[in-house]
Amino acid sequence: MDQQREFDVVLFGATGFTGKLVAEYLYKTYGVGGELRWALAGRNQAKLEAVRTDLIAAGGTTVELIVVDSMDQAAMNALAARTTVVCTTVGPYALYGTPLVAACVAHGTHYCDLTGEVQWMHRVINEYQTAAEASGARIVHTCGFDSIPSDLGAFYVQAQMHARHGVYAQQVKYRVVKAEGGMSGGTVASMMNMMEEVKADPGIGEIINDPYALDPVNMPRGPDGPDQVAPLYDAQFKQWTAPFVMAAINTRVVRRSNALLGYRYGSQFRYDEAILTGAGPVGYMKAVAVASGTFLMMIASAVAPLRNLLKSALPAQGEGPSPETIEKGSFVIDLLALHPTDASKNLRARVTADRDPGYGATAKMLGESAVCLALDELDAGGGCLTPSTAMGMALINRLVEKGGMTFEILDQS
Numbered sequence: 465m466d467q468q469r470e471f472d473v474v475l476f477g478a479t480g481f482t483g484k485l486v487a488e489y490l491y492k493t494y495g496v497g498g499e500l501r502w503a504l505a506g507r508n509q510a511k512l513e514a515v516r517t518d519l520i521a522a523g524g525t526t527v528e529l530i531v532v533d534s535m536d537q538a539a540m541n542a543l544a545a546r547t548t549v550v551c552t553t554v555g556p557y558a559l560y561g562t563p564l565v566a567a568c569v570a571h572g573t574h575y576c577d578l579t580g581e582v583q584w585m586h587r588v589i590n591e592y593q594t595a596a597e598a599s600g601a602r603i604v605h606t607c608g609f610d611s612i613p614s615d616l617g618a619f620y621v622q623a624q625m626h627a628r629h630g631v632y633a634q635q636v637k638y639r640v641v642k643a644e645g646g647m648s649g650g651t652v653a654s655m656m657n658m659m660e661e662v663k664a665d666p667g668i669g670e671i672i673n674d675p676y677a678l679d680p681v682n683m684p685r686g687p688d689g690p691d692q693v694a695p696l697y698d699a700q701f702k703q704w705t706a707p708f709v710m711a712a713i714n715t716r717v718v719r720r721s722n723a724l725l726g727y728r729y730g731s732q733f734r735y736d737e738a739i740l741t742g743a744g745p746v747g748y749m750k751a752v753a754v755a756s757g758t759f760l761m762m763i764a765s766a767v768a769p770l771r772n773l774l775k776s777a778l779p780a781q782g783e784g785p786s787p788e789t790i791e792k793g794s795f796v797i798d799l800l801a802l803h804p805t806d807a808s809k810n811l812r813a814r815v816t817a818d819r820d821p822g823y824g825a826t827a828k829m830l831g832e833s834a835v836c837l838a839l840d841e842l843d844a845g846g847g848c849l850t851p852s853t854a855m856g857m858a859l860i861n862r863l864v865e866k867g868g869m870t871f872e873i874l875d876q877s
């Protein structure tokens with residue numbers, strides 16, 4: 465905590481679909497006038513006031529509002545100077561995010577966001593890693609459903625493997641047991657913008673498809689290849705598996721964590737993600753259906769006329785899943801860590817949360833990331849970090865104690 469600064473956390477993008485959920489989470493969990501000094505920021509005063517009115521409908525203490533446009537570099541600098549952490553849901557990040565990162569890096573202000581835009585993270589790392597190390601700013605992308613269950617899940621199961629058996633697993637398999645929820649217009653816009661960037665510059669396609677796209681430059685690459693695209697049988701889980709669309713983001717983040725940790729899990733560490741679809745012919749047919757659906761979606765978003773059709777069928781910016789969908793949603797993820805020499809010592813971890821993964825649960829994950837960066841004693845220095853390398857166990861503890869998430873070891877196989 466930096467008492468010299470007016471706020472611990474400023475939530476930027478508080479008027480958006482996800483931003484409102486994060487504001488609700490912070491208000492419900494930390495209130496106003498307590499241990500956390502926080503404010504709401506956005507580009508539109510009237511919309512910000514409406515968000516605040518909804519929050520304090522019961523007439524509670526007021527939350528300060530800050531009106532700023534993300535494209536105004538001077539305003540971003542002034543914002544970054546006032547707070548210990550900026551937590552942002554202003555996306556697509558590739559379009560609106562860079563001036564804020566530049567401001568946070570310049571002012572030594574910690575930063576967290578929800579981006580899944582690998583091409584933009586790659587640019588940010590190349591441009592700001594050295595300056596962030598020098599200023600002490602911790603720049604942490606992917607603090608939502610992508611990639612906290614992956615990155616903290618892998619970190620957790622590896623810590624358990626080391627504590628119990630004195631070694632790290634050279635391979636971790638992430639498997640989606642259940643993920644029920646919806647999609648918002650902001651997520652659709654970010655995906656579509658990425659496809660438009662690929663069309664304008666095919667080099668960006670190469671970055672997105674590179675399994676080590678987020679690793680530090682000139683570092684050795686590991687053995688992982690392309691993400692799964694077809695049904696595969698997983699003998700250890702004894703089920704069929706289908707491609708998981710978010711693997712294209714999460715796997716890069718987990719591999720960057722291993723690199724930033726000095727290859728703690730080994731230079732030959734392997735990590736992959738997939739959806740469990742069940743055993744037998746039914747499991748196989750489900751895997752075929754999910755793989756085909758994912759493939760068709762990728763084709764539709766890559767081809768311009770189909771992309772426009774898809775956009776019109778999906779939620780617009782500012783829209784997202786209904787309150788019922790958010791409330792009823794949840795996720796269950798299993799991570800299997802393979803012991804290097806003795807399969808009887810393999811460990812299976814489970815990470816769970818209630819509420820829609822991308823929105824209700826993401827609001828907790830992003831909110832707690834911001835509070836963790838602001839209030840907790842962390843070992844990490846500045847740089848473009850990942851959730852686990854910036855916050856590690858401190859964030860897991862917060863997500864369990866404040867957010868009701870679970871991280872546990874299920875069994876030994």
Ligand SMILES: NC(=O)c1ccc[n+]([C@@H]2O[C@H](COP(=O)([O-])OP(=O)(O)OC[C@H]3O[C@@H](n4cnc5c(N)ncnc54)[C@H](OP(=O)(O)O)[C@@H]3O)[C@@H](O)[C@H]2O)c1
Nearest residue numbers: 479480481482507534554555608609610648650651781782
């Ligand atoms: N990783 C995950 O699990 C996850 C989950 C959810 C969302 N996301 C990502 O989070 C981002 C937001 O998604 P969303 O659905 O919440 O989007 P959204 O509803 O469209 O909200 C976008 C927000 O950005 C603000 N904004 C846009 N341009 C701005 C500018 N120039 N200056 C200041 N503010 C600006 C909007 O302000 P106005 O209200 O004034 O228009 C709004 O508050 C997307 O990139 C999405 O992919 C990721």
